[in-house]
Amino acid sequence: MKARVFVTLKNGVLDPQGKAIGHALNGLGFGAVGEVRQGKVIDIDLAESDAEKARSDLKAMCEKLLANTVIEKYEIELKA
Amino acid sequence: MKARVFVTLKNGVLDPQGKAIGHALNGLGFGAVGEVRQGKVIDIDLAESDAEKARSDLKAMCEKLLANTVIEKYEIELKA
């Protein structure tokens, strides 16, 4: 099974990278660009066929390691 | 309009981060974890109502700035 985990900054947490990207895009002439936030996407191959189990494992991985829940939130997406 | 851009390493390009994360997850007891690849997700607020135009702008942003097309590929997702 393949899983995709999104780790993004919580609202209100400063995002220097996103800010810099937004600034650079405006500078390149993309005037319609407003706020930009950057996060991580982590693609994981999982040798697990039970979706329930996979989801609960992924949740544990996020809590333990993949996200710093002080400043980040996460979403889990399971694929095929 | 909101857009989400995924920037990930092309296949075959070494992903040191993904490799280290996979290794760490295995070490934490998540034995089912196989290959891990890490990429970026960039969320963009766009003051643009024409989806066509938005998509072509986003493509230009990816080519120009968001993705390093020598080693990275990108996907664009438009949301309402």
Added chain:
Amino acid sequence: MTAITPELVKEHGLSDDEYAHIKRLMNREPTLVELGIFSVMWSEHCSYKSTRVHLAKLPTKASWVIQGPGENAGVIDIGDGDACIFKMESHNHPSFIEPYQGAATGVGGIMRDVFTMGARPVAMMNALRFGEPSHPKTRHLVSGVVRGIGGYGNCMGVPTVGGEVNFHKSYNGNILVNAMCVGLARTDKIFKSAAKGAGNPVVYIGSKTGRDGIHGATMASAEFDDASEEKRPTVQVGDPFTEKLLLEACLELMATDAIIAIQDMGAAGLTSSSAEMGDKGGSGIELDLDKVPQREANMTAYDMMLSESQERMLAVLKPGREAEAEAIFKKWELDFAVIGITTDTKRLVVKHKGEVVADMPITALSDEAPKYSRPFEIRPAATGAPSFDKSKPVMASLKTILAAPDMASRRWVWEQYDVSVMSDTVQAPGGDSAVVRVHGTKKGLAITTDVTPRYCKADPFEGAKQAVAEAWRNITAVGARPLAVTDNLNFGNPQKPQIMGEIVAGIDGIGEACRALDFPVIGGNCSLYNETNGEGILPTPAIGGVGLMKDVAKSATIAFKRNVDVIMLVGETKGHLGQSIYLREIEGREEGAAPRVHLPSEKRNGDFVRLLIEAGGIDTVHDISDGGLLVAIAEMCLAGKMGANIRLPDGSDPIPFLFGEDQARYVVAFPSAMSVRVTDTARNHGVPHVLIGCTAPDKLLVEGIGELPVSELRTAHEGWFPRYMSGEEVPVTN
């Protein structure tokens, strides 16, 4: 089996004659894998086929040289059982394609060259040349290269302590990224690459092999990889984390006596490392590719032999020591595999999936590799003393020069490098040489990289001499004794007689200067075919120099230190403006003869300056290079946060005197009480010298000419780089 067509031969960069020679050596048609192996081993990069005959003329010996050119890096004896191991290498082309990864893997590669010999890297340098600032790619390249160097070196925990940055339009489409690594080992613990003896296990350590940077990738992807949807990226991605583990694991293994030979997998990875180890050991090597740790599925033998995946090493162990070695690499969580064995056949035999895919005499890859005496044409050197406008205001010119892209402070660059990790950096970037203490002792290494490409363009021979002389001078200026150099010869296409002429003259110039200064060449690297649209880059033979001082506490720095110190100019000033920064930045011309280096004067003046520093009490020295005397003094004011009052000697012509780039000169400052002793010593050594003023608060004043607050000079000097990089300013220069 794939038939070897003429197209395939051509795509492998081999000429018809070369291919005919291969068939003779093999007594048959090579297999595709063998063709690939020949193509990389006979490439310019691995075989030095255009330069070998000329490089042989360089002086490489001295009583303190333990290892000259020929191993992964050169080694010198620095006393007390300590050895210093260093080397410089280019990563020009990859850095232009992908500046971050190109520069990062360049740093990683040169570090492996040094630690494969048993040394712990202790300092990094980087010599960078970019296109003109107004070129649309330049800013992006500067940003990526500097981040890449920092990204890799900082993670490794090795301080990056200096380098060079130049901008010139000749590099618009072909930047130069030369990185130098300096390491320390014990003289009795130096590791080499000769795989002596038969029946010894060949082990693979480090990262897994992927399809990174495979040569002839266009061909290969069509031939063997119809399944893959994307064109294979030829860019290698660096993994400094793995390299750091590899460093620690190798040093741990080296502390045992299990290793017979070890060699990093650099360009042409498994191929060149195994061929070179077999060649040097006079043995054969048999590899079983099924045992190679692989990152991707379905890798072919061709892929594996030609892969340039980073962070890998090949070692030959004493039989029976495999388990011990494996335990060390397991601890550091690195791949370890026995992938072959040494033999007494002097052949490289490669097996894959039960088949022999290559079986070739190793000498065919080394001794039999082509060696060319290419035709060359030595272009006459530029001559003449250019005219200049005597009425241009000196102080305004000084300010302009200090803010010129080639002269502005490089703080923006070096602040992105960890300069003080390892707690031995006595002099960080900003001075003449970096000074790094030998851990746990009072001794120090002085390290510099130098070359002035515009001189080399005007006069390849004198320019190359000057590069060596300037390196020697920079080391001397901190009070160290120059010991040896590594070079990085960056030139255009050697198949053009004019370019080949630059190469030959350049090597001759280096040779002459190194001989005269007792400064042997112990290693180096050639990067040829650096061209933009058929135009060669400025000839750029970068010189990395290393020197030794007995007591780092005595090292001199460029900063003025006390008010009313006497300022002395050492060396003869004729006011040479040809090819000077003044001429280029103020008059807008690059012309005239390059300054000549009179090597005996260089040696005499430098030995005198070093003597002063070593005797103690003299702590302020700066050599005079780009920009001439007034620029050197301004730099000393800036570093010392104080000013100076300068008086021109009677009868001197201000502009040539203040901005001329005559060689073999230094500025020295000391308390007036020492004047008599210093001038007497100078006289006794026959060293031309003149007292030209004294230090002062806050202002740089040239009597009868003008003055400027040091703060104003600082704004000019510090401002350009950050402003340019933030995108505010794109000046048109050179």
Added chain:
Amino acid sequence: MKSAVVVFPASNCDRDAATALEQMTGRPAHMVWHQDSELPDVDLVVLPGGFSYGDYLRCGAMASQSKIIQAVKAHAERGGAVLGICNGFQVLTESHLLPGALIRNADLKFVCRSVALEVDETQSAFTRKYDKGQKVSFPVAHGEGNYVADEETLNRLEGEGRVVFRYAAGDNPNGSSRNIAGILNEKRNVLGLMPHPERVVDPLLGGTDGRAMFESLIEALS
């Protein structure tokens, strides 16, 4: 004072910390491998600077999952002193031994230079030999030293005198909230800071302003 330095894969200021400790205390520090589950009997544990696990994912994240961290937590729990420098500070926030987080420098660049700091708090084992408000100069060398925490946490840190070092006004190298350079835990026995005190104990290497931190610890813990 007995001390230990934890070595994570790709720590790179471990030797610097050990050298400074030995120079200041006269005895060698124990080097402790991250896979070990026990600490030797020491007064001070140092989590050194560097790039543990390459700083991949997030700085300090993977190191915070190392076996030894349980022992470090127990040591702190018992009142033992813990000093996290640079990457060590990041490990401490990732292990929740200290509040908040360290994110990318505001200008996104790695920065290595000497910065001016103010000692804000001298009521600690780490800083008792400094004067309150004293200006000192330590080098920084990091890409992610931008301290963030919610307002409540920041107010609490300030209110409880747990902000120990601040970047002097105008010399904040990373955009850190309220110029915070180093903070204490509630029990005041765990200090994390981005600047490197261990790089300023030798006059030949750019200053001695870091010595007072080691002298404070020696006095407090011996």
